[in-house]
Amino acid sequence: MVMSGTVRRPPLAVVLVAIVMVALGETAGAAMSRLRPEIQRYAAARVAANAAAHGFSGSAEYDDEVRDRAIFTAEAGLSFFHLHAEGVGLVLFFASTLVAATVPWRRARAALYLVLTLGGLFPLGYLVYGAAVLEIGRDAGIEMAERWFLTPLGVSAIVGLLGLLLVAARRRA
Amino acid sequence: MTEAESAAWRVPPRWALLVAVLSIVTAEVGGASMARFKVELTRWARDAMLARPAVHGLVGVRDVDERILDEALVKFDAGLRLFHMHAEGMGLVIIATTMVAATVVRAGAVRRTIIALLTTGGAGYPVGYLVWSILIPSYGLERAKTIAEWLVWIPFGSATILALWWLAGLIALRLIRR
Numbered sequence: 001m002v003m004s005g006t007v008r009r010p011p012l013a014v015v016l017v018a019i020v021m022v023a024l025g026e027t028a029g030a031a032m033s034r035l036r037p038e039i040q041r042y043a044a045a046r047v048a049a050n051a052a053a054h055g056f057s058g059s060a061e062y063d064d065e066v067r068d069r070a071i072f073t074a075e076a077g078l079s080f081f082h083l084h085a086e087g088v089g090l091v092l093f094f095a096s097t098l099v100a101a102t103v104p105w106r107r108a109r110a111a112l113y114l115v116l117t118l119g120g121l122f123p124l125g126y127l128v129y130g131a132a133v134l135e136i137g138r139d140a141g142i143e144m145a146e147r148w149f150l151t152p153l154g155v156s157a158i159v160g161l162l163g164l165l166l167v168a169a170r171r172r173a
Numbered sequence: 174m175t176e177a178e179s180a181a182w183r184v185p186p187r188w189a190l191l192v193a194v195l196s197i198v199t200a201e202v203g204g205a206s207m208a209r210f211k212v213e214l215t216r217w218a219r220d221a222m223l224a225r226p227a228v229h230g231l232v233g234v235r236d237v238d239e240r241i242l243d244e245a246l247v248k249f250d251a252g253l254r255l256f257h258m259h260a261e262g263m264g265l266v267i268i269a270t271t272m273v274a275a276t277v278v279r280a281g282a283v284r285r286t287i288i289a290l291l292t293t294g295g296a297g298y299p300v301g302y303l304v305w306s307i308l309i310p311s312y313g314l315e316r317a318k319t320i321a322e323w324l325v326w327i328p329f330g331s332a333t334i335l336a337l338w339w340l341a342g343l344i345a346l347r348l349i350r351r
Contacts, residue, residue: 006181016344023337
């Protein structure tokens, strides 16, 4: 059956989060490209300021390796942020539009908007990842970002998408 | 505008959708061509670089030259891959963001400007990776990057970033005023 007509849109707050996420992703990509030396210098300065957290030993060779790994990881965080912010912003946009268009129950719609929007904030976890690596050390920073940001926000996105899938399947049945 | 209409998406202009779909199609063709003609593309780039030894700093010593050529070929390949990836992504970004602009922005001139910036910026930016890649054999890594940056990445990327933040600001304003 071919269906036509208007497609409902999600609330403006959800749309705003999606657009801001894409805009942040674009801006981060531009910053990574144009300000790479400045970002590396800043990262090196933060590592030096938090020498104890990075386990510096006083041996130049060892410390240089630790510093390089921390800077590389922080840059990777920024790169992951760029990639995920663009993708997750679009996922939030299209998934929330599907919720608006296909979920008939108001409370279910509100719940799905909430978990999808929280999931839409997932890429911010990579900004935390990059910053935390510099401030509290590589392993502790990654562990902190994964435990408190990436995992809960990622789970929220998965729950929202599974919820949408279930509602769509139930309506079809 | 009725309540039902205000809660519905409005379709962006047809030209914007066409540009977005064209961007996705070229990305798909680019990806397929990269896979199908990988050997031919690498051979062309390598021959073009060997024809311009001074540009690439080739010294005639095989060990040294091979390392330089390998690095340039990796960047040449990376440029093609980044074009493929960005053109697909930006095609979708154009569709989503112009739909938001068509729906949310009320002032006609502002709406048209934002849609034009989002569409041209989004479709033009990925072409920079293609330009970079194609110029590497003739101009060398750094010069090719500088040309792509100033001709494509900076103008088109800035257009997209400006339009996205402008759009985000207008949505935020509408939310605050409600």
